[in-house]
Amino acid sequence: MNRGGYLVRRLASALATVAAAAVINFVLFRAAPGDAATQYQMCRTCSAEFRDYLRAELGLDRPLLEQFWLYVSALLRGDLGHSFQTRRPVWDELAGPLANTLPMVGLGLAFGLALGLVIGVVAAWRRGTAADWAPLSASMFLSVLPIQWIGLMLLLLFGGMLPTGGISDPYLRFSDPSWWQVLGDRLEHLALPSLAIGLAWCGSWALIARSALVGALGEDYILTARAKGLTSWRIVRRYALPNSLLPITTLIFLTFGYIVAGSLLVETVFSYPGIGLALYQAVQNRDYAVLQGGFLLLTAAIVVANLLADLLYLKLDPRIRT
Amino acid sequence: MSAPLLEVRDLHVWFDLPQGRVHALRGLDVTVGAGEGLGLVGESGCGKTTAILAMMGLLPPSATVAGQVLLNGENILAKGEASVRRHRWTDLAMVFQGAMNAFSPVATVGAQIAEPMRLHRVAEGKQATARVRELLELVGIHPDKASRYPHEFSGGMRQRAAIAMALACEPKVLLADEPTTALDVIVQAQVLDLLDRLRTELGLAVVLVTHDLPVVGRVCGRAAVMYAGRVAENADIGDLHLRPGHPYSRALFSGGAIPGAPPRLDEEWPGCAFAPRCEHARDRCHTEAPRLVPLGARQSSACHLAASIAGGTA
Incomplete structure (x- = not known):
């Protein structure tokens, strides 16, 4: 296959996935018992006339097919609808939290990957020794702990040293801070939630890296490399690692999607105003419009992560390139 | 040489x-x-x-x-x-x-x-x-x-x-x-x-x-015929075909099936490893391991009966 064909196919399947998610998103909320008017939290005691008025305003009195058409055409214009709660566009409600979540997840990912890959590579290289099982079991132990518990322990440990909640120091702006003071303040607030994510995931990454490397180390080209007179570290670096990057990349990008989608627990522990916390509040308020938009955004995040993985393959695997 | x-x-x-x-x-x-x-x-x-x-x-x-x-x-x-x-x-x-x-x-x-x-x-x-x-x-x-x-x-x-x-x-x-x-x-x-x-x-x-x-x-030009982790015979290819000095190489090069199976390598034995499958085996073959001995200038065999095997009299 050629490079262009590969790209076109990947893009097409990414778009198809998002489209399917949009349809399911529509169907699920219509299939749920009741509708926005009867579930509307602020409207427990409303009169029947007011409910009808609400239905008309939300477009729920029209035939399903017409509703679907309205939904799809709005989506295509980039319009996710309006929050039931605040009446602001859903996009405005979610864009801020999403922009807060991404750097936090990114930093957590970088931290967990650095730790996990080092542990996994050393474990595979020194297979069967204490350098294999000791760090590996420690990281595995961490990753079976619930992430919110890790978060709470971090709060206990670092409580006095690092900020334990929020995204920035609300009093900082009164002291006319320089841009790097602002950045430092943001990083301090990112530190604990990112650390929690990194610790919770490094074990699985270490295990993936180790098994991918051990698999590659059993290949014939490794024996040939040894026969050529290469040292074992050079063999790991030049042969085993490049060949095990494919499975490692796939799983990293898959988990990236999960982490964005699953940031709810961490964000709740650290009161971090991200997408998880926003969705949690939307559930509390029965704000269907925000929920629907949020789910679509999360789906898109996972699809984009997978698409990035596919693009990276082009770089990593010459067998796809030609 | x-x-x-x-x-x-x-x-x-x-x-x-x-x-x-x-x-x-x-x-x-x-x-x-x-x-x-x-x-x-x-x-x-x-x-x-x-x-x-x-x-x-x-x-x-x-x-x-x-x-x-x-x-x-x-x-x-x-x-x-x-x-x-x-x-x-x-x-x-x-x-x-x-x-x-x-x-x-x-x-x-x-x-x-x-x-x-x-x-x-x-x-x-x-x-x-x-x-x-x-x-x-x-x-x-x-x-x-x-x-x-x-x-x-x-x-x-x-x-x-x-x-x-x-x-x-x-x-x-x-x-x-x-x-x-x-x-x-x-x-x-x-x-x-x-x-x-x-x-x-x-x-x-x-x-x-x-x-x-x-x-x-x-x-x-030459081959070492291996059996159970040792050399059974070492000779020119022509000799291995025409006048092999070991019953195992004779069987191998004549292409016939050899009954039985090689010995288990997690065991030790006193005699010749091939003796249990060998039609020429004597009592000595089961008790004393043969050493690789010269049979000519370019041929050596690890068989007690090498000379008679190569000469075609056994």
Whole structure:
């Protein structure tokens, strides 16, 4: 296959996935018992006339097919609808939290990957020794702990040293801070939630890296490399690692999607105003419009992560390139 | 006769496996001179591959090795990994059984051929690139293919590229483990002709491991017939066909089926390893292990009845 064909196919399947998610998103909320008017939290005691008025305003009195058409055409214009709660566009409600979540997840990912890959590579290289099982079991132990518990322990440990909640120091702006003071303040607030994510995931990454490397180390080209007179570290670096990057990349990008989608627990522990916390509040308020938009955004995040993985393959695997 | 280039003396290998200790190689003795071809033949499990991996110090950590591998009189196994690594690829190079997979899929063939040159300071930069092209040409591959990846090569091309890679540092000895098993007959013939040419033109000593007897004759003048981790007979190919000095080589080269199975290598026994399957076995064969003794100028056999077997009287 050629490079262009590969790209076109990947893009097409990414778009198809998002489209399917949009349809399911529509169907699920219509299939749920009741509708926005009867579930509307602020409207427990409303009169029947007011409910009808609400239905008309939300477009729920029209035939399903017409509703679907309205939904799809709005989506295509980039319009996710309006929050039931605040009446602001859903996009405005979610864009801020999403922009807060991404750097936090990114930093957590970088931290967990650095730790996990080092542990996994050393474990595979020194297979069967204490350098294999000791760090590996420690990281595995961490990753079976619930992430919110890790978060709470971090709060206990670092409580006095690092900020334990929020995204920035609300009093900082009164002291006319320089841009790097602002950045430092943001990083301090990112530190604990990112650390929690990194610790919770490094074990699985270490295990993936180790098994991918051990698999590659059993290949014939490794024996040939040894026969050529290469040292074992050079063999790991030049042969085993490049060949095990494919499975490692796939799983990293898959988990990236999960982490964005699953940031709810961490964000709740650290009161971090991200997408998880926003969705949690939307559930509390029965704000269907925000929920629907949020789910679509999360789906898109996972699809984009997978698409990035596919693009990276082009770089990593010459067998796809030609 | 001058001192042989490569001499293996009383080589033993034990593997410590979860099921117990396996004595895979039980005192192997072989020699090869420059420009010579030596076949290592025998049934699967007789220790052929173990022998050549041991010669390069490539056995897994579960293996214990005893004995000597002398290269121009120097025991290269004397100081373990440190002493053997210097000789890898510069003196002893190897073409593996899975040579089709001898190349890492994510680097170009040329880069992988050039790598040992740089490592052992044989050639660098442009000089190395030129040498890669030369080597590919030598094995009948267009030099421009150096920038291609292994998956763009056919099986036979990969095999020949693996041989080119083995020649990168001008080794003195080429160890080839079943280099043609996975290839079709025509490609097989090309690869064998190539090995034969390299042996005569470059004066390369070739040790060819195979269970395929016709293959041995195309490249090697001599063969060591292995049975249960030892040499049963060591002779010219012609003699092995016409007047074999060991009942096992006689059976092997006549192509007939041999009843029974080789002994279990996790056991020890007092007599000849082949005795339980041998139609000529006497009482002595079950109690006393035969040593490899000369039967002529170029033939030796580890059989109590060697003379009468070779003479056709038994």
